Amino acid sequence: MEPMPTENNALVNIEMEPVEPAYLDMQTTPETQPTKRRKKKSVVWEHFTIENVGQGVRRACCKQCKQSFAYSTGSKVAGTSHLKRHIAKGSCPMVLRNQAMDSQSPFSAPSNTGNNDNDVTPVTDQPKRRYRTANAPFFGFDSDRSRLEIAQMIIMHDYPLHIVEHPGFIAFVHNLQPRFDMVNFSTVQGDCIATYLREKQAIQQLIEGMPGRICLTLDLWNSCQTTGYVFVTGQFVDSDWKIHRKLLNVVMEPYPESDSAFSHAVSSCLSDWNIEGRLFSLTINQPLTETGIDSLRSLLSEKNPNILGGQLLLRNCLARYLSNIALEALKSSQETVKKVRDCVKYVKTSESLEEKFITLKQQLQVPSTKTLALDDQTQWNTTYEMLLAASELKEVFSCLDTSDPDYSKGPSTEEWKIIEHLCTYLKPLFETANLLTASTIPTTNTFFHEAWKIQLELTRAATSEDPVISGLTKPMLENFDKYWKSSCLILAIAVVMDPRFKIKLVEFSFTKIYGDDAAGFINIVDEGIHQLFLEYVGSGSGTAKVEDSESHGGAGLSNGAGSAGLSDFDMKEMDRYRCSLRAETVEALVCAKDWLSGEISETPNVCQIECPFYLGYAMDLETLKMTGRLSQAISMWHVKSQRNVTTPPPPAPN
Known part of the structure; x- marks a missing residue:
C-alpha cells in the first residue's frame, strides 16, 4: 500500500539505489577499482x-x-x-x-570543515593517553639526558662553553627538539663540572684499589696571560696487572718560572688524590734549575721514604736525549744536509724531473729501493730517512747533471761520506725511538738493551782514527753519557729482574763498556737489588692491597718529556678562551676530556711468581714504562714538543 501524502509531511516516492559502504573505496583492487574514488582528507x-x-x-x-x-x-x-x-x-x-x-x-582539522566522515577533531601534541605497541618502541624525550650530552660534547670536542648561547646553535637544537629549553653559560658550566666530579669519583676508586705505587708525569703549558698550567698525569697498575694512564690534575701556577711551581703542583696532586706515600717516580718535561730540583727532592723526601737512599731522584729521559743528540748531530753538518735537501727538492718538485730521475736510476741499475721524500725539518726522523734514501741514490744524483743541464751540482764525494757517517750513527737512535713509539709498549728492561748498545757504539766511534767520525760522534757521546751514567742503575736492576738474563747480561754489557772498571759498577747493581729486596719485603709490597701508606714510598725524579694524553697541545700554550675561565673549570674540562676519551692500557706479560718483592717491584716497574707514553709516534719527533717515553732511572754513584 502506497503512503498517502499529507499537508505537513509530503513523501516523495523515489526509487532508492543501493549505496556501497565507504570502506569499500579503500580496499579496491585492479579488478574492482571504481571509476571515481573519494579523496582521503585525513x-x-x-x-x-x-x-x-x-x-x-x-x-x-x-x-x-x-x-x-x-x-x-x-x-x-x-x-x-x-x-x-x-x-x-x-x-x-x-x-x-x-x-x-x-x-x-x-x-x-581545517577551519572550514564539512560534515564528512574523514574529518578529524583537533588533537594536542601531548595526548592524554600514551599507547605502546610491540612493533613501535617508545622514544621519550629526556631533558636531563640532553643536558648531559651537551656537556659531554663540549668536553670531548673542546667547544667553548658559550656555544649554548650562540643563535645558530640554539636554532639548530630547537629545530631538532622544540621542547628542549636551551641552557645558558652558567648551567652548562655546572653540568661540565658535575661530569668531571662523577668521573673523578670512578678514578678515585680505581686508584684506591691499586696494589702498588703510582708514577707521576708533569708537563707545563703557558698561557697568554703569563700564567702556567701544570698537567699532572698518573700511571699505575691495577690488581689485574692492567696499566692505566689518567690525567689527574691541571694546576694553575701564577708564576710558572718559580722554583716552587712544580712542587706546589705535586703537593696538590698527592693531597687531592690521597696518594701520599704511594709515589714511585716523577717525570718532568721542563728544564729546571738546581734550586727547583732541590725543592722537589725536599718535598718527595718529606712525603715519601726514599728507595735506594734517594738515588731514584733523577731528571733524565731517554726520549729527550735521543732527540737532542740527533738534532745536534744534524746541526753540526747542516750545510751538507742542506745541499742534499736542495737536491731532493729539485727532483720532487716536478713530475717530469722525478720521472727523469727514475729513468736514470734504472739505466745505472742502482739497486736501492728507497723512495725520495722531502723532510719535515721539525721532525728529525724524516730528515734521517731523507738522508738515508739520498745516500743510497748518490750515484744517480752525481750523473743527473749529464741528462738535465738545469740541475746544479750536488754534494761532493767527501760530503756524501759525511752523510753516510751521519746516517750510520743516527740509525741506532732512530731504531730505539721507533721501539719506544711502537704500538706494543716496551717493558722497562728493554730500555737497557737499547741504551747500552748506543753507549757502546758511540764510545767506539769517538775513539776512531777517522777525524770525520770522531768529530761527529764525540759530542753525541758526551750528551748520551749524561743519560747513561744516571740511568744505568735502575735499567740494570730491571734486567736483573728478567729471568732470561739476570745479572749475566749486566756483567757482559758493563764489561764491554767499562772494561777493567766494570766490576765496581756491577757491585753497585748487586747491592742495589739486595737493598730493594729488603725494602720491599719489609714494606709488605706484593699482590695484597696497600693498607699502610707509610710503608710505601720512594720517588724517582726524571727530567723528560711530558704527558701522553696531551697531544692536542703540541704548541704547549693554553688557548685564549680557556685562559679566560676559572682554574677549576679548566681542570674539569681538560681532565674530563682525558677520562671520557679512553686511556692507554695494556696487560703486561709478567711471570706470576709468588714473591712479594718480585711482584711489588715488577708492578712498579711496569708503571714506569707508561710514564710519558706517547699517544702518537710523531709527537716524539717534534722539536717544539718532545715527549717522555722512558723510565726515570737513578744515577750511578761516581
Whole structure:
C-alpha cells in the first residue's frame, strides 16, 4: 500500500539505489577499482602511504621511519586512530619540523570543515593517553639526558662553553627538539663540572684499589696571560696487572718560572688524590734549575721514604736525549744536509724531473729501493730517512747533471761520506725511538738493551782514527753519557729482574763498556737489588692491597718529556678562551676530556711468581714504562714538543 501524502509531511516516492559502504573505496583492487574514488582528507595520509602486502591485505607505511601498521584486511578497515598516535609521539622528523615551523598541531582539522566522515577533531601534541605497541618502541624525550650530552660534547670536542648561547646553535637544537629549553653559560658550566666530579669519583676508586705505587708525569703549558698550567698525569697498575694512564690534575701556577711551581703542583696532586706515600717516580718535561730540583727532592723526601737512599731522584729521559743528540748531530753538518735537501727538492718538485730521475736510476741499475721524500725539518726522523734514501741514490744524483743541464751540482764525494757517517750513527737512535713509539709498549728492561748498545757504539766511534767520525760522534757521546751514567742503575736492576738474563747480561754489557772498571759498577747493581729486596719485603709490597701508606714510598725524579694524553697541545700554550675561565673549570674540562676519551692500557706479560718483592717491584716497574707514553709516534719527533717515553732511572754513584 502506497503512503498517502499529507499537508505537513509530503513523501516523495523515489526509487532508492543501493549505496556501497565507504570502506569499500579503500580496499579496491585492479579488478574492482571504481571509476571515481573519494579523496582521503585525513591529515595522516600526509605521513603514510598504503601498500598491498597480500590478497586483500593492505598496510599503512610511515614515510619517515618506514614502519608499517595494519590498515585493512578484506572488508575490515582498522581506521586511522593508531596512525595518528604514531605521529603524535614525535618520533618522525617530519612532524618535528612541522611543529617547529607552525605552532598548530599537524593533526588540527581545517577551519572550514564539512560534515564528512574523514574529518578529524583537533588533537594536542601531548595526548592524554600514551599507547605502546610491540612493533613501535617508545622514544621519550629526556631533558636531563640532553643536558648531559651537551656537556659531554663540549668536553670531548673542546667547544667553548658559550656555544649554548650562540643563535645558530640554539636554532639548530630547537629545530631538532622544540621542547628542549636551551641552557645558558652558567648551567652548562655546572653540568661540565658535575661530569668531571662523577668521573673523578670512578678514578678515585680505581686508584684506591691499586696494589702498588703510582708514577707521576708533569708537563707545563703557558698561557697568554703569563700564567702556567701544570698537567699532572698518573700511571699505575691495577690488581689485574692492567696499566692505566689518567690525567689527574691541571694546576694553575701564577708564576710558572718559580722554583716552587712544580712542587706546589705535586703537593696538590698527592693531597687531592690521597696518594701520599704511594709515589714511585716523577717525570718532568721542563728544564729546571738546581734550586727547583732541590725543592722537589725536599718535598718527595718529606712525603715519601726514599728507595735506594734517594738515588731514584733523577731528571733524565731517554726520549729527550735521543732527540737532542740527533738534532745536534744534524746541526753540526747542516750545510751538507742542506745541499742534499736542495737536491731532493729539485727532483720532487716536478713530475717530469722525478720521472727523469727514475729513468736514470734504472739505466745505472742502482739497486736501492728507497723512495725520495722531502723532510719535515721539525721532525728529525724524516730528515734521517731523507738522508738515508739520498745516500743510497748518490750515484744517480752525481750523473743527473749529464741528462738535465738545469740541475746544479750536488754534494761532493767527501760530503756524501759525511752523510753516510751521519746516517750510520743516527740509525741506532732512530731504531730505539721507533721501539719506544711502537704500538706494543716496551717493558722497562728493554730500555737497557737499547741504551747500552748506543753507549757502546758511540764510545767506539769517538775513539776512531777517522777525524770525520770522531768529530761527529764525540759530542753525541758526551750528551748520551749524561743519560747513561744516571740511568744505568735502575735499567740494570730491571734486567736483573728478567729471568732470561739476570745479572749475566749486566756483567757482559758493563764489561764491554767499562772494561777493567766494570766490576765496581756491577757491585753497585748487586747491592742495589739486595737493598730493594729488603725494602720491599719489609714494606709488605706484593699482590695484597696497600693498607699502610707509610710503608710505601720512594720517588724517582726524571727530567723528560711530558704527558701522553696531551697531544692536542703540541704548541704547549693554553688557548685564549680557556685562559679566560676559572682554574677549576679548566681542570674539569681538560681532565674530563682525558677520562671520557679512553686511556692507554695494556696487560703486561709478567711471570706470576709468588714473591712479594718480585711482584711489588715488577708492578712498579711496569708503571714506569707508561710514564710519558706517547699517544702518537710523531709527537716524539717534534722539536717544539718532545715527549717522555722512558723510565726515570737513578744515577750511578761516581
